[in-house]
Amino acid sequence: xxxxxQSQPEMSVQEAETVTLSCTYDTSESDYYLxxxxxxxxxxxILVIRQEAYKQQNxxxxxxxxxxxxxxxxxxxxxxxxxxxxxxxxxxxxxxAIYGGSQGNLIFGKGTKLSVKP
Amino acid sequence: xxxxxxxxxxVICKSGTSVKIECRSLDxxxxxxxxxxQFPKQSLMLMATSNEGSKAxxxxxxxxxxxxxxxxxxTLSTLTVTSAHPEDSSFYICSVQRGGQExxxxxxxxxxxxx
Numbered sequence: 001x002x003x004x005x006q007s008q009p010e011m012s013v014q015e016a017e018t019v020t021l022s023c024t025y026d027t028s029e030s031d032y033y034l035x036x037x038x039x040x041x042x043x044x045x046i047l048v049i050r051q052e053a054y055k056q057q058n059x060x061x062x063x064x065x066x067x068x069x070x071x072x073x074x075x076x077x078x079x080x081x082x083x084x085x086x087x088x089x090x091x092x093x094x095x096x097a098i099y100g101g102s103q104g105n106l107i108f109g110k111g112t113k114l115s116v117k118p
Numbered sequence: 119x120x121x122x123x124x125x126x127x128x129v130i131c132k133s134g135t136s137v138k139i140e141c142r143s144l145d146x147x148x149x150x151x152x153x154x155x156q157f158p159k160q161s162l163m164l165m166a167t168s169n170e171g172s173k174a175x176x177x178x179x180x181x182x183x184x185x186x187x188x189x190x191x192x193t194l195s196t197l198t199v200t201s202a203h204p205e206d207s208s209f210y211i212c213s214v215q216r217g218g219q220e221x222x223x224x225x226x227x228x229x230x231x232x233x
Contacts, residue, residue, distance in 0.1 A: 035221070037224075042226070104167075106152075111160075
């Protein structure tokens with residue numbers, strides 16, 4: 001079974017600084033997708049970034065980028081120029097590439113709570 | 119992205135009553151919808167997966183007779199919590215997924231409080 005581990009329950013960053021959130025996963029599949037979702041105090045889950053495992057290039061979305069290390073099964077999120085609005089719970093998630101049944105479901109980590117200091 | 123709505127956003131009910139939560143995909147047809155439950159300061163727990171026109175697939179430990187899911191159309195799924203009890207109080211979130219795609223888009227969630 002696949003698992004997702006976020007080893008940092010809480011992180012803190014100064015506004016305008018850079019922070020990296022860690023995520024590791026375990027799978028025997030060769031093709032899959034990885035996601036980072038943000039959940040602010042409103043509790044709305046917002047997709048931050050996604051990565052296809054077959055792509056070697058790391059995904060980027062404006063100030064958000066990932067460091068995807070497939071061999072190490074690591075998928076960290078880097079937030080540059082942190083803003084107060086980035087304060088939220090961040091969840092790393094895994095989805096197998098095979099559609100249907102439980103293999104199509106998202107498997108979430110326990111989350112990392114990010115605080116941004118002004 | 120996708121626009122997903124949930125109604126109601128919060129509900130308070132008496133123990134023993136049933137509560138229906140709607141999830142709507144507003145800008146595309148969602149072949150698959152998911153229902154999650156989230157306790158405070160915890161991650162999301164998948165309850166069930168529903169495909170339009172077929173019975174929902176429930177995760178282990180989730181009572182299908184208690185949490186009734188109806189995926190009536192490609193844009194609407196409902197979760198009914200039957201005979202609700204205080205332990206059913208939680209935050210319920212739906213997500214939608216377009217056929218053949220891998221990304222789930224989430225609704226804003228429904229806070230349920232059972233007194």
